[in-house]
Amino acid sequence: MAKTSAISVRVPxxxxxxxxxxxxxxxxxxxxxxxxxxxxxxRKNGYLEK
Incomplete structure (x- = not known):
């Protein structure tokens, strides 16, 4: 299983x-x-490999 990291964001x-x-x-x-x-x-913007 791939290692994961948490991201916390606030949205309306x-x-x-x-x-x-x-x-x-x-x-x-x-x-x-x-x-x-x-x-x-x-991926679409080239930051991750496709």
Missing amino acids: DNVKAAAEKAAAADSRSVASLVEKLLTDFL
């Missing part, structure tokens, strides 16, 4: 609510959704 209440709704629609936790979105962004 409406962003959190939208993230919870989007995560539920994709059968994910909010943490899993955020990890996917961040990973996709980093």
Whole structure:
């Protein structure tokens, strides 16, 4: 299993609510959704290997 690190972020209440709704629609936790979105962004912009 890959080593993981925790990141804590603050977002407005409406962003959190939208993230919870989007995560539920994709059968994910909010943490899993955020990890996917961040990973996709980093790969697309050349910060992570594809």
